[in-house]
Amino acid sequence: MLKHLFSILLLLSLSGKIIGQNTLTYNDEKGSPKATLQDVKWISGTWRGEAMGGTCEEFWDQPSGNTMLFCFKFLENDKVIFYELGHIIEADNTLFLELKHFGPDLKGWEKADEKQTFRLVKQDENRVYFDRFTFEKVSDNEINIYVVFEKSGEEMLFNYKREKS
Numbered sequence: 001m002l003k004h005l006f007s008i009l010l011l012l013s014l015s016g017k018i019i020g021q022n023t024l025t026y027n028d029e030k031g032s033p034k035a036t037l038q039d040v041k042w043i044s045g046t047w048r049g050e051a052m053g054g055t056c057e058e059f060w061d062q063p064s065g066n067t068m069l070f071c072f073k074f075l076e077n078d079k080v081i082f083y084e085l086g087h088i089i090e091a092d093n094t095l096f097l098e099l100k101h102f103g104p105d106l107k108g109w110e111k112a113d114e115k116q117t118f119r120l121v122k123q124d125e126n127r128v129y130f131d132r133f134t135f136e137k138v139s140d141n142e143i144n145i146y147v148v149f150e151k152s153g154e155e156m157l158f159n160y161k162r163e164k165s
Contacts, residue, residue, distance in 0.1 A: 022146040023155055024121045026131035032094040032120040037063035040088055040095065040128050042137050044068065047160035054081065056158055066090045070099075080104040086115075095120040097130045 026032075040063075047058045054076035061069045072084035083106070086099030097118040101109035110116070118130040126137040132148040141162040148155045 021155065022136070022144075022157075023132050023134050023148050024129045026119045026121050033122060034093045035090075035095045035120055035123055035128075037066070037068055037088065037090045037095070039123055040068065040135070042140075043088075043128075043135055043143065046163040047143060048163050049158055049160040051156065051158045056160070058160065063090075082109075095128075095130075097133055 043060045044062050045060060047060075049056050052074065054074055055078075057073045057075070059071050067087045067089045069087045070085070072086075074081045074083075081104065083102040083104075084099050085102065086097065089096050089098060097120075098115050100115050103109065118133050121129040121131055123129065128135045134144075134146040136144040136146070138144055143160050145158040145160070146155055147158065
């Protein structure tokens with residue numbers, strides 16, 4: 001299972017046409033719209049949900065220093081399978097989502113000087129679309145994150161509820 005999960009998650013889609021009901025792909029000709037971290041501040045918080053046969057936990061901090069840091073943990077049978085660390089960064093009058101993956105031993109999946117970068121495609125009142133990632137505000141206490149995986153081209157839903165402090 002771990003080997004299969006690793007293959008799917010390591011290679012998030014970076015090129016090609018993917019059709020998802022809730023995700024968009026970046027178009028170089030159109031570029032990214034203007035945006036600031038204040039536009040996505042609603043993502044901040046501690047979130048928990050079920051997906052991929054396990055438990056997903058995410059923490060997003062408040063915007064500061066032109067970034068919003070996040071950490072993600074995937075557990076299966078109460079055992080850590082992998083982590084993600086990343087941020088949404090404000091640069092060039094728009095937003096970028098950048099991330100790296102780590103095994104449960106904190107060994108990086110990507111090379112030390114590599115990261116995955118996803119450009120902003122569009123935003124509206126309750127959704128922010130990055131290339132193959134969509135964040136949707138369902139309510140103040142619930143968000144959806146849609147992700148398209150490269151190997152299968154499948155769009156996966158991560159539904160999260162806000163954790164109480």
